[in-house]
Amino acid sequence: MSEQNDWRKQALDLGPVLLFVGGYLLVRDQSFAIGGRDYAGFVIVTACFIPILALSNWLLYRLTGKVSRMQILTLVLAVVFGGLTVALNDERFFKMKSTLAFGIFSGLLWIGLARGQSWLEFIMDGALPITHEGWMILTRRLAVFFACIAAANEVIWRGFSTDVFVAWDTFGQMAAMMGFFLAQAGLLKRHSTEDIPPRAR
Template structure:
């Protein structure tokens, strides 16, 4: 299937929609408990159970609209299904709270292996979208690797030492704003090492 373009608004809605839905659902159900098949489940567990198929649906829609998915989107979906499924099956919210740690640590490890080999795996998958010199990609990859390690550590600290309310706020807003701010702060790097696409100018 050939890659197709969609509007940034549509892509943003599909990327962030499930996260915002999880947040709203948690706010509505966090103080409630539900008896299902004789077992008692907290609102958090129920919202997690709803989040899994919602993310699968939006990921499928994104694939149908664009014809492609990034490796990070695929890995994220797999980990949500695995850790979300364990959360619901074992009725233990800790598994879902670990998921961001696993995601960021995994990608930091993959990027780190590339750096040790003198390569930027980010460049391999994003070069057409963001043309830069190899030196620029290496600098960005080192920064992203360190940032992902920081996010993994922060997630562990938050979910292990703070309330579920604090973790949900951190996951919904803290991680999203942190990623946006990080890439906004790379503007100087993009200007210094960026390359003009063929046909520009």
Template structure:
């Protein structure tokens, strides 16, 4: 499961479904079960914990399918599923929803730290991940990497603030819609950078 493995083409619609499907199903499951309490083995679990327990194998299955279909997984995908299993498993095992709520914080801190480490070495690790999707000059990659590094740290802070200060329902909405929208808006606002630092081939496309 390395980035050097040749990637096979995957239908874009299917790829999107595999990437966003688990999050959408988590949200739907939470809406249906949030007010219910389940007694399992003599222990009571609320709907959030039950949905989290279902989300973990779903993420493993969809990530495995993506690997099987494409022949590779990015390091970000691998890190995400590992943290889902780790923090989701801790929430289920300890019957404590706080651990799963911390998971986005850990993911964004990890991504931000990796990009920051690369910047300290004068390298853009983002380029290694997205070079096939974007054609930028080296200085453009460094600027985009700095921006995304800061953005990841900002998302980590935002997630901590939401889950600590707001209700579980508010956090689920933030995780499902807020974080996704924030990432979309971030890349949409990078049009000026892409236009300025894009290579000739990218500009033609």
């Protein structure tokens, strides 16, 4: 991928999140009367976020020729729970999205592990140059991590303000993911296949 396309990909990945946060900060204390019903700013921003996220995924596909399976599942959940949030005028549905998404991710990884397989390797198309054993260890760790993120999301959306939830749902989860993968540097180094003959992997 060219440097220009790489910049565009980053913009498409982060753009919807930044627009969601910016939009929420602008209208969080406002209420909008539409069709005889009052909608909180969070619900309005959610309604705008769904098509923006869908558009960014479509543009990402046009740019790179593919969209990851995790991105597709995230989009589906955003559409379903975002749609319920708007249709029922209840922000709780959108706040549950991360709980279900990470819960599903964790569950799928555990199912694969129970079958002696790393479905993470399948999802990531073998993007990391590590051995099968390395993939299994990473998958196990990520399954636990995703379960923790799902649990944390439940605690945060139920026990804290919407402002805290928005910060967590955007930058908090992103920082947690970055921290997790940075912490796996030792694992990736120990199980690297870059210096191993293909038959020995």
